[in-house]
Amino acid sequence: MEDNNFNVEGLSNAQVLESRNKYGSNILSFEAEDNVFTVIFKLLKEPMIIILLIATAIYCFSGDFANGIFLLCSILFLSMISLYQDSRSRNALEKLKLYHKPTCKVIREGALLNIPTESLVIGDSMVVEEGTSVPADGLIFHSNDFSVNESLLTGESLSVFKDAATNDHMIFHGTTIISGLAIANVTAIGMETRLGKVGISISKIPEQKTPLERQVNNFVKNMVILGAIVFLMVWGINFLHSHLFMASLLQSLTLAMSIIPEEIPVAFTSFMALGAWRLIKMGIVVKQMKTVETLGSATVICTDKTGTLTENQMSLDRIYLPVKRTIVNLQSPPDQESLAVLETAMWASEPIPFDPMEISIHDLYKKYAIHDERPRFFMRQEYALSGRPPMMTHIFEDKSGSRIIAAKGAPEAIISVCHLTIHQKEEILEAIETLSSTGHRVLGVASASFQGDHFPATQQEFAMEFAGLIAFTDPPKKNIRFVLNDFYHAGITVKIITGDNAQTTSAIAKEIGLRGADHFMNGDELMKLSDDELRLEVVKTNIFTRMFPEAKLRIINALKANHEIVAMTGDGVNDGPALKAAHIGIAMGKKGTEIAKQAASLILPEDDLSKMVDAIAMGRKIYANLKKAIQYIISIHIPIILCVFIPLALGWRYPNLFSPLHIIFLELIMGPTCSIIYENEPMEKNAMLRKPRLPTETFFSFKELFISMVQGLVIALGALLIYKYATSSGFKENTVRTMTYSVLVVSNIFLTLANRSFFYSVLETLRYKNKLVPIIICITISLTGAMIYITPVSQFFGFAPLTGRQLLICLVTGFISVIWLEGLKFFKRINTLEIQNDNSHTTVL
Template identity: 65%
Template sequence: MPANNFDINGLSAEEVLRARAKNGLNKLDYKKENSLLKAIKRIFIEPMMILLLAAASIYFISGKTGDGFFLVAAIIFQTSISLFQYSRSKNALEKLKDFSQPKCKVIRSGKVEEIKSEEVVIGDSLMVEEGGSIAADGVIIHSNDFSVNESILTGESLSVFKDKTKEDNRIYMGTTVATGLAIATVTAIGNQTKLGKIGSSLESINEEKTPLEVQIANFVKKMAIAGALVFVIVWIINYLHSHNIMGSLLQSLTLAMSILPEEIPVAFTTFMALGAWRLMKMGIVVKQMKTVETLGSATVICTDKTGTITENKMTLAKLFVLSSQKTLAPGDIKTPEEKELLAVAMWASEPIPFDPMEMALHNTYKEVAGKDERPYYKLVHEYALSGKPPMMTHIFEDGKSHRVIAAKGAPEALMAVCSLSDAEKKQANDAIALLAADGYRVLGVGSCIFTGNDYPESQQDFKFTFLGIVAFYDPPKENIRQVLEKFYTAGISVKIITGDNAATTLAIARQIGFKGYDKSITGDALMLLPQDELEACVMNTNIFTRMFPEAKLKIINALKSQNQIVAMTGDGVNDGPALKAAHIGIAMGKKGTEIAKQAASLILLEDDLSKMVDAIAMGRKIYANLKKAIQYIISIHVPIILTVFIPLALGWKYPNIFSPVHIIFLELIMGPTCSIIYENEPMEKNTMSAKPKPFTSTFFNWKELSVSLIQGLVITLGTLSAYQYCVAHNYTESATRTMVFTVLIVANIFLTLVNRSFYFSMLTTLKYKNAMVPLIILITAGLWSVMFFINPLTLFFGFERLTAGQALLAAGIGFVAVTWFEIVKLVKRKSN
């Protein structure tokens, strides 16, 4: 048999290089807005940046140029930090795009090669197969039972059959292969394709915002509105006291700045983008940011059997010949009937096999057949895998018009189209039961004689003769038992959804210690269940056999209706609808079709289910760390807001204790703390032994929000106690400001450490590996020291050098105002 079976050489390496130099890469490129300018524009319309610019302008107008320049420097620093975070996120996403780029097959120098779709050139011989996405426009030069879905271009959902003899003999970029195989000479790539000419509307489809993203946006919006209202109220109060418009404006801007939690959206974007990048480094490609958010909530994993639970290394293990009622190993094939069964099973496979079972049949045929007939026969007609349960039929002819009509598929599908006596049916069923009980995957094999050229529309209309059974063994993966245990420990249930029969699936499930292996249901039986019984069934049953697309989709939707967060693995064309419907669609990177990869939200590059354990662990870690960051932001914002507002509102001795420069300094410390420290936090040791978090539960639920508010109120109690202590001891305004500011700085440092875990003690979390923690704390302490020990800066901030006793008192108040929460954590650990 020729290497590619089509006598097509394709382009040589030199011709490929010339074509690429002339026409470029196969990419859709449209004029896009400069991403850097877009990012800068977005930064400068943020409420915090508007307040900073306003404050800087007022300082310059008032003649306080030093304060004005400080705010300008703060604006530059803030912009640099934002652009750095944007650059990190953008680079991570660009790498993800490169990783998730679709692949395609071309014939070059007489060999089939798999390349990235963007590497296709004009003149290439592009090979497209069932389940694949077409990478370029071209003219068909060879095809077998080839049909294509062109709905992306035409809106028509029905598949169109094409071959080189028809008027419409072209294929188009972006369309998908419904059945068969074709080879086409590429005529257009990139923007010159039919899809490319549609326009830039296809260049980027914005992702829908996730529930968490919407909630964050709403929270920040509400805080911005609150900040605007407080700004007006404080301006009026200040003006009534001082009759100084500019001074009143500055004080009201100070409070408005303290209210805005602008770090939250930055933290969310950073955590999600870098989380996706970390997953990619683990061999898990996330196509949509919302998947990162959803991963930690998964309650059910629906997995295929072949290639996910098992190795997908099919070996032909046994054959059952109906005529002799003999079951034998491939090495024992001797008689003409035994050789005929093997040959017909091989002819019923693809000429270029890519399915492991078909590859096993071809390899065994080559070893057993005395004479290899394959080079003399050509595939003239093909019936794709179809039916419930499915079967497929191939028709081959040689140059002397000798014809082979071969079919294989689910044994019950073949038996249904063959004339078998009751005794023969019993013999076949007994053999199937015996083979399936040992975990073998079984296929029925049949052949027929048909002399005309007007083939029936349906393969089931042929009058087949049932020849027997071929049985394959696909061993379970070595690590699958441990993977299942990790899912069970994490509170995640696992369900097997397979096209295989019940006996084979149950045998494999028993071998791997799968929970609920003794109970199963078929696709046909599932479709007959009323809705209430269906919902109970999907919750109580863990093995689903003889499944087809509609049944798979029904399972996913029924689980979702029971408030389950569903992850589903898939690799074939018929998995597409269910992958899209699942909260987390998981395609296999190696054996997955392009249709499956397009429908999925996540791709496992190594086809290894253990990677899903890693992905869920990463999802839980990202969510937990994001929650810590947000709770930190809320906890530290509360004392800043109240320390600015209460002295002013209650008319205390020093009503304007902080100015915009102090608030900006605190903001510059808090931003990196929440985005850098918490993003780098390792996973806590109890993360994968906890139950999945409810998907609707976020850091804005009242219980967690109340913890942050209480933490903030206790820190406020500390700052205001220090304030009143200073007033009671007749400290100057600058000394009072220094004490209060020191309390806030120390509280900020210890809040960072305490909130690294809401369960384990600070002594435990100090052992966590996170190089950013000492770095950021040292920078914060260093900046504090510079402000207090370098006179020009001390005067600029309106501070006063403290005595050792005053500094220790302020530090002690800050320490106690935060570390009390360690007692709460101790009580929680004791109760558990």
């Protein structure tokens, strides 16, 4: 077993460059990227753009070229805003892809390297091992107990064992390694791989929409249908009154424009894509944009122990010697008996270690071994980690036929395959408890002898001799206690799911302040429970030990059956099913296997669980801001609809007060407000002190819709009262139009400020850091002022300059139409404070 990776030399740098120039890079590309023309074509299918184009055509057809040109310019401006938002979203998504570039192992010039998968070339010697995904098609020329799952290509879920001697010794891009290790010569890359050739059909499978996406799309679709119905009604009413076909069509188009909330889908896409990009800048890789919407509602976090709660700096510092019945501290050089146990543990480890425990074993062996025997031996047979609890066995031989058989694994597994007396078992179990109680991770070590070449089918069939116990220390991360407290304050339950034993896990759990650290359950006990029993047990239990894939999956499904939103961390092959089943699968970036990363929806590059606190906070912020944006859109659309429809339906003096020109200006204000201002809003200070939202809660809940509708109705009432006041005062149509329109604009400005929070007062939210708010408001005021007081512009829009008194009436009406919400917020804060005080008294009692 040479250190130079099985004597494989691999390609030289010059050969790599030559191969890349000849065959290209290892890149799969199934979908054509959207170009500018594709985006413009999508834009032209939007209902609002279609209506504006029809209105432009009507103006031009009737000879009103000024209005037609203005509308055309407005279409271009609206399109530019949409293209800008689309560009921001697509750029954010492209950056997501850049941050999730897989890597692979390859031997070049005799050295084992970790390179980006796309840098692999034909002729490379790629190394694939348990837990990784095959990065290219290749021909196996060396392997140890190697099996691969090819269900992606074949549909067959069972793993297939392969080696250089079998007829089928090809491995294919995209398949996953279940056990062992193999070195293969790369024969095809990129689109020339088998996956590349069948991938086009795979890429055409449509992605399922999330519940929130469906809610948003259904809401907009219903509003479009309503707009179409009202459009026909208004067209009919207008035509019956005026008998003017084109004028009636134009007025009905005005109302249709006011009904369609085309800003909502744009806001949704922007919020999710930019939210994912913001998470990346915080050090959290989001694989799927839709994960962002789920983050804020997480109610339970299931975390593994090693490397997530602990440092993952496995240091072998204790050995139990069964003959002497003593625990030896390895801070000083080991004696001969301890060195023998260490050597057996080394042979039971992978020849090229990647697990922190096995690296520690190899390092200590290299440090203390008098004669390093590793170069003399090669691996003859490998029994992969398996069983409940798991163990693994390796068989090595040298050229003379001398053989070493070594096993290590969970102490219970090793004890069960060794011939021990009851008294010996009791002594070993006592040693295990002693080591576990101090937070050590304990493994059993055993050896065996076997003559002949027909090895047993399973490792448990060997007659093992117990060698001893090895114990690793892995201290908790320094910040983990604070992380758990942040989760608890946010109303999130934390559960540990680990393959380690109960004593070790409980000791660590108590040290980090996990709630319920005294109550635990192991995998075998869990599997005996019925689904209903397990649903009750997962509520009471926060520590699950000696877990295996089926048990982990049952825990996740039981929590989901209890209507919890489940986030789960994982790093191994065995975590794949549970990561996939969880609402939010979280893979570790450093110690995570490629299978875990593929199954997960989030990756923590630094294996830092505190980032999940940030991610959940970001999720809550994005969800809350999106709600604010959509509630704002609904509130401001209602008065526009009513100010267009009611004068016409009730036959008021000026039934067609507004034209498409006026509506388009309001649209130009509302677009940036909802999708730029609110997306940039900071998180409210109480966001992480609230309980997660209920999984059953719909985005468009009646209570929130009701508040938005009341806001809109009050603004509409204010605008229509000004309309009636202006007409009863004998003002001309231009003045009536200007005053009514001014109330709508003023209300829009105050609504923007008031809806920044539905809990804190506007005086509080004015201190929020969002530089876009004053910019958008100043632009709105400047443009409105120009429309009213610059004569050529006011004449174009059919406005008239307002007197100081008229303007003041509009300002006060717009202010009063919105400010009532502050009273509602005040009572909400008072009630919340009373509830908190009651809870604190209850706690004291």
